[in-house]
Amino acid sequence: MSDDQSPAVTIASIAAAAGVSVPTVSRVLNGRSDVAPQTRQRVEQLLRDHGYQRRGGRPRGRARLVDLVFNDLDSPWAVEIIRGVEDAAHAAGVGTVVTAIHRRASAARAWLDNLAARASDGVILVTSDLDPDLHSELRSLHVPAVVVDPAGVPALDVPTIGATNWAGGLSATEHLTGLGHRRIGFVAGIPTLWSSRARLDGYRAGLETAGLPFDPELVVEGDFGYESGARAAHRLLGLAEPPTAVFAANDQMALGVYEGVRRSGMRVPDDVSVVGFDDLPEGRWSSPPLTTVHQPLAEMGGLAARTVLRMVDGETIESPRLELSTRLVVRDSTAPTQLRPVSRVGS
Amino acid sequence: MSDDQSPAVTIASIAAAAGVSVPTVSRVLNGRSDVAPQTRQRVEQLLRDHGYQRRGGRPRGRARLVDLVFNDLDSPWAVEIIRGVEDAAHAAGVGTVVTAIHRRASAARAWLDNLAARASDGVILVTSDLDPDLHSELRSLHVPAVVVDPAGVPALDVPTIGATNWAGGLSATEHLTGLGHRRIGFVAGIPTLWSSRARLDGYRAGLETAGLPFDPELVVEGDFGYESGARAAHRLLGLAEPPTAVFAANDQMALGVYEGVRRSGMRVPDDVSVVGFDDLPEGRWSSPPLTTVHQPLAEMGGLAARTVLRMVDGETIESPRLELSTRLVVRDSTAPTQLRPVSRVGS
DNA sequence: TTGTATGCGTTATCAA
DNA sequence: TTGATAACGCATACAA
Numbered sequence: 001m002s003d004d005q006s007p008a009v010t011i012a013s014i015a016a017a018a019g020v021s022v023p024t025v026s027r028v029l030n031g032r033s034d035v036a037p038q039t040r041q042r043v044e045q046l047l048r049d050h051g052y053q054r055r056g057g058r059p060r061g062r063a064r065l066v067d068l069v070f071n072d073l074d075s076p077w078a079v080e081i082i083r084g085v086e087d088a089a090h091a092a093g094v095g096t097v098v099t100a101i102h103r104r105a106s107a108a109r110a111w112l113d114n115l116a117a118r119a120s121d122g123v124i125l126v127t128s129d130l131d132p133d134l135h136s137e138l139r140s141l142h143v144p145a146v147v148v149d150p151a152g153v154p155a156l157d158v159p160t161i162g163a164t165n166w167a168g169g170l171s172a173t174e175h176l177t178g179l180g181h182r183r184i185g186f187v188a189g190i191p192t193l194w195s196s197r198a199r200l201d202g203y204r205a206g207l208e209t210a211g212l213p214f215d216p217e218l219v220v221e222g223d224f225g226y227e228s229g230a231r232a233a234h235r236l237l238g239l240a241e242p243p244t245a246v247f248a249a250n251d252q253m254a255l256g257v258y259e260g261v262r263r264s265g266m267r268v269p270d271d272v273s274v275v276g277f278d279d280l281p282e283g284r285w286s287s288p289p290l291t292t293v294h295q296p297l298a299e300m301g302g303l304a305a306r307t308v309l310r311m312v313d314g315e316t317i318e319s320p321r322l323e324l325s326t327r328l329v330v331r332d333s334t335a336p337t338q339l340r341p342v343s344r345v346g347s
Numbered sequence: 348m349s350d351d352q353s354p355a356v357t358i359a360s361i362a363a364a365a366g367v368s369v370p371t372v373s374r375v376l377n378g379r380s381d382v383a384p385q386t387r388q389r390v391e392q393l394l395r396d397h398g399y400q401r402r403g404g405r406p407r408g409r410a411r412l413v414d415l416v417f418n419d420l421d422s423p424w425a426v427e428i429i430r431g432v433e434d435a436a437h438a439a440g441v442g443t444v445v446t447a448i449h450r451r452a453s454a455a456r457a458w459l460d461n462l463a464a465r466a467s468d469g470v471i472l473v474t475s476d477l478d479p480d481l482h483s484e485l486r487s488l489h490v491p492a493v494v495v496d497p498a499g500v501p502a503l504d505v506p507t508i509g510a511t512n513w514a515g516g517l518s519a520t521e522h523l524t525g526l527g528h529r530r531i532g533f534v535a536g537i538p539t540l541w542s543s544r545a546r547l548d549g550y551r552a553g554l555e556t557a558g559l560p561f562d563p564e565l566v567v568e569g570d571f572g573y574e575s576g577a578r579a580a581h582r583l584l585g586l587a588e589p590p591t592a593v594f595a596a597n598d599q600m601a602l603g604v605y606e607g608v609r610r611s612g613m614r615v616p617d618d619v620s621v622v623g624f625d626d627l628p629e630g631r632w633s634s635p636p637l638t639t640v641h642q643p644l645a646e647m648g649g650l651a652a653r654t655v656l657r658m659v660d661g662e663t664i665e666s667p668r669l670e671l672s673t674r675l676v677v678r679d680s681t682a683p684t685q686l687r688p689v690s691r692v693g694s
Numbered sequence: 695t696t697g698t699a700t701g702c703g704t705t706a707t708c709a710a
Numbered sequence: 711t712t713g714a715t716a717a718c719g720c721a722t723a724c725a726a
Contacts (some may be wrong), residue, residue: 011714021703026715036701064465065444073430076628082429083420086447090454095461097412097442100433107437114442118411118465156581226632258634281423282629285573287605358698368719373699383717 009050018043029142030119066122066308067097067115068301076252076280077297081126081148084301092309094121116141122308124148124301125158145313148304155247159307160321161300165195168293168326169202169247170209172275175291175328176245177210180337181273185218185236185243187229187253199277199337201247218243220251229256230263237264237272244337245273251283251292258286258333269335279329288332296324356397364397365390365451369637376489377466412442413469413655414462415648420447423627424644428473428495431648439656441468453480463488469655470494470646472505491562491658495651498540506654507668508647512542515640515673516549516594517556519622522638522675523592524557527684528620532565532583532590534576534600546596546624565590569600576603584611584619591684592620598630598639603678616682626676635679643671 004036015025022041028043029036033044068085070078086096097120101107112134123138123145135158138145147160176184186203189196189231204214220235222228229248233256236243248254254276261272268274268288276283276292283290307317351524367386374382375390382390415432417425433443444467448454460480462470470485470492482505485492494507523531533550536543551561567582568574576595582602583590595601601623607621615621615635623630623639630637650671654664 010712012712022713023704023715024702027702030715034379034381034701039701064461067442073426073433074628078429079420082426082445083447086420086445090446090457093457093461095414095444095446095458095465098445099435099437099442100430100431110437110440111442114411114440118442157680252632255632255634259636262634281421282632285599285602285629286633287602287609289606357696359696369697370699370720371718373697374718377699381717489724 008053011052012045014046014050014052017046024042024161032119041309064093064307065095065097065118065120066124067099067111067120068124068126069111070098070100070126071103073098073100076282077126077278078287080280080297081301083261084298084303085124085305086296086301088302088305089309092305094305094309096305102187112137112141115143121312124304124308139227144303144308146308146311148300157320159311159317159319160338161304161307162195162321162323163295163300164323164325165198166202166205168277168295168328169249170206171326171328172247172277172293173203173206174209175275175334177206177212179273179334181243181245181255182212183215183218183241183243183245184336185220185232185246186211187220187222187232187236187246187248187257189222189224189249189253191221196249222249222256224250224252226252226256226259229253230260231256233257233260233272235266237261237266243272245275245334247275247277249277251276251278251280251290254290254292254333255282269333273334275334284331286333291331291334292329293326294329295326300324356399361390361393361397361399364393370564379466380464399462412444412465412467413471413652414444414446414458414467414688415471415473416458417445417447417473418450419447423624423629424473424625427644428648429625431645431650432471432652433648434645435649435652436656439652441481441652441656443652459488462490468659469493471601471651471655491655493651493655493658495647497593498542506658506664506666508651508654509542509668509670510642510647511670511672512545513549513552515642515675516546516596517553518549518673519594519624519640520550521556522677522681523594523620523622524553526620526681528590528592529559529684530562530565530588530590530592531559532579532593534567534569534579534583534593534595534604534677536569536571536596536600538568543596550594569596569603571599573603573606576600577607578603578606580607580619581611584608584613590619592622592681594622594624596624597632598623598625598627598637601637601639602629602633605680612649616680620681622681631678633680634673638678638681639676640673641676642673647671 007130011025012022016023024035025043028040052310068082082098089096099111101111114299123143125145125147145158147158149160150164158194188200207214217239220232222232229252233246236246248257254274255276258268261268266272275292279292279294283292311317358372359369362369372390375387413436415429429445436443438573446458448458467490470490471577472492473495492505494505496507504540520531535547553566554561564586567579569579576599580593583593593604595604601621604621608615613619621635626641630639658664
């Protein structure tokens with residue numbers, strides 16, 4: 001006798017319950033447009049109630065659209081990541097939908113509705129502190145997701161792409177110690193973000209390698225903003241024994257340090273060497289051009305796009321977190337300590 | 348007798364010619380998914396051959412997607428425009444697809460194919476020097492288009508949104524003359540772009556207003572890039588009678604001027620005042636923060652989005668070109684001439 | 695009316 | 711085989 005404890009929820013059973021044909025249910029599942037809104041709702045409800053599960057992979061049709069979601073587009077990273085994602089998606093013949101949800105649930109809802117209506121194939125989230133039940137929502141829509149995470153928030157259960165923050169902090173610090181600096185200030189970022197912690201720890205490791213002591217007085221907390229960098233520089237330069245070099249946890253704060261140095265009547269790099277982190281265009285065009293740790297944002301975006309597209313094709317991604325390597329870019333904001341007395345005009 | 352000189356190209360006649368049903372042709376016209384690729388191609392060909400024209404407006408369904416097309420995403424304007432477009436589109440429940448076509452016809456083709464397949468509702472082009480037959484292609488797809496044009500290329504026959512470049516050049520120059528400057532250098536942009544011409548003419552008008560002569564020696568041609576600004580500054584400061592202020596036709600060149608000034612051992616604004624044009628974040632975070640002419644890029648993007656969405660709804664747009672006004676933002680890179688002797692240490 | 699768009703079933707097809 | 715998607719036509723619902 002066949003036991004009927006699991007009646008095998010199939011598309012056909014849903015169709016029967018909803019009083020529609022099998023293809024109609026299939027259309028709802030695949031977000032096709034030609035289903036009446038009422039019918040769609042009824043079917044979606046039944047799918048949920050009966051706990052329908054897809055059999056084999058997703059439909060084989062090629063992806064057409066991926067969604068790239070930010071909290072805010074005024075983050076200086078945004079363009080770089082957009083570039084990387086657009087490039088990789090475009091190469092695969094896939095369009096890139098960019099959205100900013102400003103941390104508002106209403107905006108996220110509107111976006112999700114739009115996403116479902118146009119049957120997006122995959123989602124790349126750059127917004128790390130995201131409403132957790134947004135993820136379950138995405139799961140129920142069967143849309144694969146990947147997180148790009150330059151900020152370094154603890155990973156969720158989706159593939160995450162980051163950068164080697166610790167190694168970057170280390171190489172920046174080693175560069176400065178290599179130039180002969182022995183008192184090196186650090187302008188930290190928001191302490192709750194892992195990336196900040198990792199960069200700070202890299203800094204400490206760099207000091208240790210050079211046999212230098214860690215002096216808490218030389219670490220000032222910032223908020224990743226320009227102004228906090230300027231304030232930090234002011235504080236560091238006012239110390240009894242001021243640093244000869246400053247490593248800021250991102251480029252914006254590094255440029256703020258420039259401004260703080262300028263306000264103190266000093267010059268970069270003659271009086272103070274400065275190193276940043278991110279390698280944004282802002283730093284390339286500063287005066288002097290900024291020595292900084294390059295974070296491969298475009299590559300991270302490209303990898304994220306290729307990863308979601310593989311997921312769309314039914315592949316399962318093995319490693320939950322991937323870190324691309326940072327690298328130091330030496331420009332003109334750092335100089336050896338020895339040169340300092342020479343370059344000053346007076347005293 | 349009815350004359351049969353115009354056999355009234357209807358969907359039905361196309362359907363007959365293609366050997367398909369009327370709904371199938373309708374689906375092709377509306378970019379629906381459930382049409383076989385071959386069938387779609389055959390029908391599209393016939394629609395073109397017979398010169399089919401839509402009867403009443405577009406279908407009444409709300410817009411879901413607009414396309415935003417750049418030549419390159421590494422333009423510093425890009426983010427600002429994306430922000431403006433995304434914001435306005437999102438508010439209307441519409442998604443924003445961002446694409447870069449890198450001036451390559453192949454990329455444009457791939458984008459158009461994707462666009463047709465997902466039935467985009469409207470297009471915003473930021474890429475001004477665009478393949479002209481791309482426009483006809485768009486027209487045949489019945490997708491409305493708008494051009495956002497900060498570069499100032501001659502208008503096509505689609506609604507165009509720009510900024511008041513001439514007025515911006517004027518206000519920048521008046522600001523400098525108002526501070527007492529009498530020798531004011533100008534770093535021009537690419538001379539073939541109208542925006543460059545307009546800014547230059549605004550500069551000349553500003554000099555005239557203050558009763559100052561126009562000295563061709565004080566105008567150096569740049570290419571809108573950082574390095575060309577640095578070179579221009581070097582040349583201007585090497586003149587027998589160097590300028591005390593420099594107005595650069597965009598922010599990147601203005602920051603290049605900073606660098607040129609720094610390389611000459613001088614300081615901004617103590618020795619040379621600098622004004623830029625665009626008001627990009629790069630200028631806000633420079634040291635000293637840059638006085639510049641604000642170009643309302645985000646507003647331009649927002650207006651463009653609202654305009655295409657109105658066109659999607661069947662409205663016809665009256666004015667072919669619209670210019671949003673620029674405004675001077677005074678920060679710390681400009682100072683009165685009188686202060687100069689005081690702030691110098693030596694001589 | 696006539697022209698066009700929508701919703702959904704039928705039939706064929708395809709993957710496991 | 712069976713579960714699922716693809717392609718297209720019929721009937722109908724609208725708009726001019």
